[in-house]
Amino acid sequence: NAGVTQTPKFQVLKTGQSMTLQCAQDMNHEYMSWYRQDPGMGLRLIHYSVGAGITDQGEVPNGYNVSRSTTEDFPLRLLSAAPSQTSVYFCASRLNRYSPLHFGNGTRLTVT
Amino acid sequence: GQQLNQSPQSMFIQEGEDVSMNCTSSSIFNTWLWYKQDPGEGPVLLIALYKAGELTSNGRLTAQFGITRKDSFLNISASIPSDVGIYFCAGQSAERTSYGKLTFGQGTILTVHP
Numbered sequence: 001n002a003g004v005t006q007t008p009k010f011q012v013l014k015t016g017q018s019m020t021l022q023c024a025q026d027m028n029h030e031y032m033s034w035y036r037q038d039p040g041m042g043l044r045l046i047h048y049s050v051g052a053g054i055t056d057q058g059e060v061p062n063g064y065n066v067s068r069s070t071t072e073d074f075p076l077r078l079l080s081a082a083p084s085q086t087s088v089y090f091c092a093s094r095l096n097r098y099s100p101l102h103f104g105n106g107t108r109l110t111v112t
Numbered sequence: 113g114q115q116l117n118q119s120p121q122s123m124f125i126q127e128g129e130d131v132s133m134n135c136t137s138s139s140i141f142n143t144w145l146w147y148k149q150d151p152g153e154g155p156v157l158l159i160a161l162y163k164a165g166e167l168t169s170n171g172r173l174t175a176q177f178g179i180t181r182k183d184s185f186l187n188i189s190a191s192i193p194s195d196v197g198i199y200f201c202a203g204q205s206a207e208r209t210s211y212g213k214l215t216f217g218q219g220t221i222l223t224v225h226p
Contacts, residue, residue: 041218042116042200043155098143100160101155101202103154103156104154105154
């Protein structure tokens with residue numbers, strides 16, 4: 001099983017550029033989410049989805065958009081990249097609200 | 113928002129020593145999870161706790177869900193070099209409107225010297 005797959009693994013952007021981080025899961029999980037990881041800050045929730053067509057904001061949503069058109073995919077869009085968005089981004093999924101999260105291997109994003 | 117304080121922030125130990133780390137919260141949680149992250153990878157679930165007072169083991173790892181539902185600890189016995197990594201606690205809110213969102217601690221960086 002592939003589990004949670006994130007692409008790309010690394011990305012460098014210039015300030016103001018836009019891009020989409022891809023996330024796909026093959027476990028038929030209802031719940032998907034995006035976290036960013038910064039040194040000393042742990043993992044902070046950006047956006048989450050409890051099912052296809054349903055998304056909501058997490059702790060740090062500004063500058064990011066998401067959509068959930070299928071159960072499998074949950075892309076994260078950076079509309080106009082800023083240096084403050086330099087981080088490691090993790091996508092995660094879970095079967096339902098009571099089960100543990102499964103993480104992808106992350107996307108390392110640098111904004112110059 | 114909810115706050116999770118994880119301590120210590122980092123630990124440097126000798127192989128064979130036992131390790132203990134803990135998390136405390138200002139809010140009640142109905143689930144506590146412990147994850148380990150190896151360099152360049154995503155966090156991997158170690159132990160899940162679902163009931164106050166629950167004590168659960170996974171090999172050399174033991175974790176407990178505090179009676180007050182506001183804290184949890186993780187112990188690693190007889191550490192080995194492959195225990196190196198970042199350990200995260202995560203708590204799930206008991207509030208129905210939270211949709212099961214997890215709050216993560218800041219992480220404990222563990223270094224094991226052979």
